[in-house]
Amino acid sequence: MSRTLVALVAGLLFGLGLMVSQMVSPAKVLGFLDLTGDWDPSLIFVILGALLVAAAGYRLGALRGAPVYASAYSAPGRGSIDRRLMIGAVLFGIGWGLVGYCPGPVLASVALGNSTALLFLVWMLVGMIAFRGFEWLISRREPKT
Amino acid sequence: MDHFTPISAAIGGMLIGLSAVMLWLGIGRIAGISGILGYLPTAGAGDRAWRVAFLFGLIVAPLVYRAAGGVMPPMAVTSSSAYLIPGGLLVGFGTRLGSGCTSGHAVCGIARFSRRSQVATLIFMVCGFATVCITRHLLGG
Numbered sequence: 504m505s506r507t508l509v510a511l512v513a514g515l516l517f518g519l520g521l522m523v524s525q526m527v528s529p530a531k532v533l534g535f536l537d538l539t540g541d542w543d544p545s546l547i548f549v550i551l552g553a554l555l556v557a558a559a560g561y562r563l564g565a566l567r568g569a570p571v572y573a574s575a576y577s578a579p580g581r582g583s584i585d586r587r588l589m590i591g592a593v594l595f596g597i598g599w600g601l602v603g604y605c606p607g608p609v610l611a612s613v614a615l616g617n618s619t620a621l622l623f624l625v626w627m628l629v630g631m632i633a634f635r636g637f638e639w640l641i642s643r644r645e646p647k648t
Numbered sequence: 649m650d651h652f653t654p655i656s657a658a659i660g661g662m663l664i665g666l667s668a669v670m671l672w673l674g675i676g677r678i679a680g681i682s683g684i685l686g687y688l689p690t691a692g693a694g695d696r697a698w699r700v701a702f703l704f705g706l707i708v709a710p711l712v713y714r715a716a717g718g719v720m721p722p723m724a725v726t727s728s729s730a731y732l733i734p735g736g737l738l739v740g741f742g743t744r745l746g747s748g749c750t751s752g753h754a755v756c757g758i759a760r761f762s763r764r765s766q767v768a769t770l771i772f773m774v775c776g777f778a779t780v781c782i783t784r785h786l787l788g789g
Contacts (some may be wrong), residue, residue: 509698510697519712561672571694578760597779626736634740
């Protein structure tokens with residue numbers, strides 16, 4: 504129960520952060536990505552603010568042996584910089600630049616009745632499902648090592 | 649540059665950072681939205697509730713913000729509707745293939761000094777800049 508509550512509050516904080524920073528606004532995000540136009544550097548300040556707090560928190564986590572409501576930290580593996588990472592980032596960057604939505608802001612936009620955001624979200628989910636299909640195809644072609 | 653809002657951006661960013669810290673110190677998880685969402689269908693029973701709770705919080709947060717009298721940011725999509733479907737597909741597929749989006753790589757990953765996240769962030773930022781440059785200034789949409 505406490506695990507669920509922690510996650511709920513964390514989700515709320517995340518969404519509030521997106522609202523306060525205006526990062527739910529595709530126009531605002533595109534203003535940042537429009538480097539050669541009327542550039543709006545606000546997004547950098549969002550990331551810097553987040554990094555400052557997050558880096559301190561992760562440092563604190565390293566001092567504590569384990570999270571409060573879990574037996575261990577579930578850190579992503581420190582894998583190599585492979586083709587998947589790079590191609591994935593290229594595809595994501597293009598999609599991000601087309602509309603100005605990344606996964607957090609689009610989720611935070613649907614509750615206010617933004618039907619365009621909902622349409623984007625649906626196709627984003629289709630993209631995620633397509634990835635599952637892609638992984639399945641890959642796993643059939645070359646047996647996993 | 650009257651649209652430049654460094655103060656509210658930094659405060660909002662800190663809230664996002666606080667969310668990441670809470671999830672990490674509380675339950676040992678990374679606040680990467682595409683991962684939390686993408687692993688939801690395959691997550692085991694014990695791994696599902698926190699994902700649903702986090703996503704629920706994220707989705708309803710704007711309603712809470714509005715109810716509390718927060719100033720609403722402009723939320724309309726401004727680019728051509730022709731970009732919605734390819735944009736959604738690319739963001740969905742790309743974030744899963746690349747193991748993360750803005751939150752997972754640019755915030756959590758870089759805060760953890762992950763080389764992978766630094767490279768991913770650099771790549772998706774550059775591709776975002778290039779895409780907007782092409783769609784806005786070359787194609788004029």
